[in-house]
Amino acid sequence: MAKSLAFWMEGRKTDKTFIELHINYWLLQHKGGKDFSCIDFGVKFRDLGEVESINFYLPFKVSKDNYYSRLGELICSRKDLIQTIFNSRHKSTVSTSNTSVDINFEGDGDDDIRFFTQISHSPENGGVRISEVDDGSIITFPTVLFKPRDDGGENKLDDRPGYFRFRVALNSQDKSMLSTSYKHTDRFVLSRIDSTEIVDFRLNEVRDLPGIIQTKDLSNSALENIHFFLIRGVDSEFKQAHENFKRCRLLEKGLWNDYLNPEGGGRTIPPTHMLIYHWKDSDSNGIEKFTAFAKFSKIIVTKFTFYAFILIALLMGTVSGAFGNIFYGYLNDLYHWVVPLLKYLYQIHF
Template sequence: MKSIAIWESRNDNNPFQDIELHFNYWKIPNKRKEFHRFLDIGLKLISTQNTNCINFYFPAKIEQDNFHEIVSKFINKPDLLSAIFNENYKVVSQVSKQHKILNDQDEEVFTIYEFSSNDLTFEYKYNGTIVSINLPKLNKQLYIRFRISGQFLNQLSTISTPPNSVFESAFSELEMIDFRVNEIRDLSKDLVEIYGKMCHIKKQHFFYICSNNEDVIGYHTPYLSCRNLENYRWNGYVDLPNIESAIFLAYHWKWDSQENSSLLIKSKYEKNNWNTIAKYLLLVVGISLLGSCLYDIFKLIIKLFITELK
């Protein structure tokens, strides 16, 4: 089972409503040439008047320490809020956990809900984790956003080395990211039977954010756009040290009106670090010494051979 699943728990018999999804997959290199990986998930519902909670299934164990509400990272930063939604929005806080979002004409477009740990329930079953988020009863669009880190991100990737060159495989790696949402064939039959129909995806955005030194070399669905990310704007949101001088690219995919989605991304990046460099320097020195020794032995054999001839 590899797919994420999303469904509602409702207090009426109406079918599931359409949802809008935002995924930001962050892959930030650190000084050791390794990576900080995390996935930001945003979800917008048309109405929560009859919604008890929204449920997410992840095909891995999600520890509570690896699940974070992140509205507080951007709700008081108008430039970052506008960058996340790609619109010129502003915020009016209604109550402590609800934030009304207005457009340029001061029209309300939706409400962002800043949920707390009291709104969360974790259930470990079907070889994964079901996270349920309780929502307020509102007859208007509601948006939530949270971050997943930890082992789940590693399960989305397969790492390999280039097969064509010994030296290239020593200094670079290939990564394949397989990301799926509401793929019924990849979900437990028991989960689908018990919880029924998954939410219909009205719109989905997926951003893959990585270093500019990483090359996205393959994908089964072409990306819509690629842009340079402004570090000064996203620094506090990412909340990682020493990234001010780094350059990051954001690759953007988009889907409209579908029951499920899948995305396969293949990228290539350098993995060389001081350990790798030291090993290859030792290898080069060893080959040089071996060559020198073989040369001396060859000279000695020739000299002995010439002496015997005399």
């Protein structure tokens, strides 16, 4: 059963605060056929004022082992990733401190951002904290991370919006909180497996949140824009959704290999062809909750299912042949018994 995520801020006192969320849900399979899933969160903000922290609740366990903080460093080092992720033509990148990078885009400057790259899990140093709550986890980002200080030690603010991005890797149990898949019951007599996957992504859906999260000020989150991106392999056929997606396109070949391996090692080998589906919600008065529902079907033909089908077909042929021989023998015996009997009866009466 799908459960809701949550987003909120602690200490917000101004109506000027602006938040835009970018959510990328990667629901893929490696080229070898093994499932690979993760979820990326990008947060664009302005005028945090006295906000003390930005918080996420995820309905599964998160630890420093599946929390990845280095996406920002990778993105800021790659012009192609910058232009693709922000959908704007890159002009320049300037390191403003050891914790942030200013990214400038061509145009009037409205899209320029300050990308904060140092969001590692370091609760002992006032950094990002991860705490367990019931069956889930809270990831807390103290806003001091996003307020560079001047030489006098005071917070230095400007009109440029800030941005940070992180990832949480998902195992099969984590993924079940966001999506459900099932295989058709007739798969045992087919050479392929027809599977259906339902993505039911929820954010700030109060009825699906634990009590302690329901007490948070979710309605005061200043969420004005949410961009939800769902990435699937091209072999997953889109069936239906809660509403028409804003856009769907084929992802660029080869561009995302490094992005999906921010820690290096190349352990994740994404499919050669991937489709990205985009849903968007906007409300200048604040978005209270967000839901994205989508249904996909997929035909899976593996070596195991192929050889299993051949084996089953051979067994069925062998069994049917054996029964055929037995039945033929029975009919043959019956013939040799009935025909003489009929001849005998005929001779008696005629």
